[in-house]
Amino acid sequence: MAEKIVVCGIAGSLRAGSFNKMLLRAARELAPEGMEIRPFERLAEVPLYDGDLEAKGVPEPVQALKRSVREAAAVLVCTPEYNWSVPGVLKNAIDWASRPAAETPFARKPVAILGASPGAVGTARAQQHLRLVLASNGALVLPGPEVLVARCQEKFDASGKLADEATRKFVSRLLQALGEAARRAG
Ligand code: FNR
Numbered sequence: 001m002a003e004k005i006v007v008c009g010i011a012g013s014l015r016a017g018s019f020n021k022m023l024l025r026a027a028r029e030l031a032p033e034g035m036e037i038r039p040f041e042r043l044a045e046v047p048l049y050d051g052d053l054e055a056k057g058v059p060e061p062v063q064a065l066k067r068s069v070r071e072a073a074a075v076l077v078c079t080p081e082y083n084w085s086v087p088g089v090l091k092n093a094i095d096w097a098s099r100p101a102a103e104t105p106f107a108r109k110p111v112a113i114l115g116a117s118p119g120a121v122g123t124a125r126a127q128q129h130l131r132l133v134l135a136s137n138g139a140l141v142l143p144g145p146e147v148l149v150a151r152c153q154e155k156f157d158a159s160g161k162l163a164d165e166a167t168r169k170f171v172s173r174l175l176q177a178l179g180e181a182a183r184r185a186g
Contacts, residue, residue: 005182007031008072009039012079012090019116019152020078023171026162027076027114030172035179037076040068049095062096069097070105074182075139076175079115081126086133098137106137110181112174114147122150142181145173 011024028037045061047053058066069075080087098104111134115123127148134141147170149155155164162168 005035005073005179007035007037007074007076007178008068009037009076011039012077012087014044014089019156020080022156022160022162023078023114023116023149025160026168027171027175030168031175032179035175040065043089043093046093046096049092054099065093066097066105069109073186074110074178076112076178077130079113079123079126079130081115081117081123084125085129086126091133094133104137106134106139108185109139110142110178110185111139112142112178114171114174116149116152118151118153120150122148124148140181140185142177145170145177147171147174
């Protein structure tokens with residue numbers, strides 16, 4: 001039997017009712033056989049990046065994030081879109097994790113991006129920016145299939161489950177591709 005693939009899942013929103021957290025939960029449910037998605041749940045504890053703070057020692061939640069990414073075979077990022085870009089909390093966490101540049105845990109790491117928004121383009125602009133940020137870390141960001149969950153309030157049911165069949169298929173295909181990329185990279 002093929003070895004289990006551990007994926008670090010990051011949802012770039014702090015709020016409890018986040019659609020992107022729901023999307024990450026859906027991905028965990030839809031993960032193919034042999035893949036386990038472990039959510040990184042300490043984003044709220046990551047302080048604002050400050051070089052002086054870093055010089056005193058990397059904060060423990062940042063160390064935990066770096067460890068989660070490093071030890072995973074791949075990463076899955078569910079990003080919201082804020083002002084056509086990546087939310088500050090997510091960018092901030094990646095900035096911390098990217099230091100020092102020579103040791104970023106994202107280097108050569110297969111990464112899949114997806115995102116949900118109530119808007120019409122389903123985080124397409126944020127995903128482009130996130131792709132660039134991760135590329136600067138040497139991450140192997142999957143070109144697709146793109147998962148743009150537009151009008152997301154219509155796609156989850158009252159319990160937070162991803163109810164839209166077409167979206168569930170897109171998420172499954174992305175996870176399949178991420179699994180293949182992780183096997184190739186490993
Ligand atoms: C937004 N939102 C938003 N949506 C979008 O599609 N494009 C955008 O540029 C923005 N800009 C934006 C800025 C700020 C500051 C906020 C707070 C929100 C709406 C956003 O997609 C919506 O709040 C989502 O529900 C956020 O994701 P979570 O928290 O549900 O995961």
